[in-house]
Amino acid sequence: MTRADHILITLVAIALPFLYWQLWTADQQANYLLIHSNNNPPRTELLTPQRTIQVAGPLGSSIIEISDGRTRFISSPCTTKACLHTGWLSRVGEFAACLPNRVSLTLAGRHPDFDTINF
């Protein structure tokens, strides 16, 4: 065994815990937001940092807020505003939709609190 072999084994041994944390633990716990709009492929957004996102729909723009790992509609060009009344989505599996503007938000992750929501 050469010196290079020793260095390689040492590096792999050091990297292993980091890889485990990075590829298993971190990703399994990471939650994200899926935005569906007008039956287009969903758009994925991280739940940090705090920001607003504008999503185009048939009636106009729906505006979505992301803050502290949560998300909600803050404006939409519909009449009932049912999407706004849904409020914050904070648990994985929750979703909200603006049906008239065909925009939906789903909090997704590998370990959902709920598999679906009844309302």
Next chain:
Amino acid sequence: MTDKITRLLILLLALAVSACSQPKDPVFHDQFFAFGTLIDITLYGVEPGIAETISSQIEADFNALHTEWHAWQPGPILSLNEKLAQHRPATVKPGIIHLLAEANRLSLASKGLFNPVIGNLIELWGFHDNALPIGTLPDSAAIENLVAENPAVDDITIESDRVVTRNAVVAYDLGGFAKGLAIDRAIERLRDSGIEHAIINAGGDLRAIGQRGERPWRIGIRHPREPGILASIEIAGDDSVFTSGDYERFFEVDGKRYHHIIDPRSGYPASETTSVTVIHSDAATADAAATALFVAGPDHWQIAAKNMGIRFVMLIDSQGIIHMNPAMQSRIQLDPELDATVILGDPLQ
């Protein structure tokens, strides 16, 4: 000897690193807008290519049924209603006959609390249209006239492929039932394709079959008045969960809410209930029952549930009080932080 140990160590490290790759998520999830609502599909343990194909087929099915069953757009139901309004017999195809017969059967079971032939009242209130009326109430005399005509499914006779009526005021609107039947059709398609673990959720109402791997499906029930979850239930097997609520479609006039669940006896939105959640194996029955029990209200929901063979009910009345039967209480987990009065009714069996 040292070389052997070193080789073994390298092999173990290589295996460990390769094991760091992400395991495949066995859950397939898809969403699309169809049937006038948001359809949410969850499948467990289905190969992604097959899952995408079946999801596309279900989307096409929902779109086709929406056209076929819509009472206010050109199609067989609108054409049927036009003939019934003229006292003329209508000939309809077998698929529609089955749909009408099923709606009529559920209406009779509910003693008319679920009434699929009050289309004229629905239109009068403006709930037939996607765009809701803003700031206008229907004429009270017009409501009274329609209620006095008492349109009911026993005014209608179905003979083979012919539908006749003795009451020209009947008009089918299958809004309180079609979504459930469409969900049942989607579940049939999944099962025909060999899929046994799935949830089909259409606009918040759903049917779940099988389970999610080693654990049951977990369903959250949204609070009717506040953001967040009111309760949760688990399903392992085959159950539909339907909620009818006054928050789904409504408009306000002078600060008062007028919602889409019309009491056929008064012609006005049923006023004593905020929401009703029922669990039943088939979605069509659950759909009609949620409407019927909402109309029945906090004093009469148990009779309506018994009439329709419903075993699990939670009703939230207009004061925020939760009513449920003991079997529902044993299945449902209310949010521990919920501050609400719960009234436990008698067993339904």
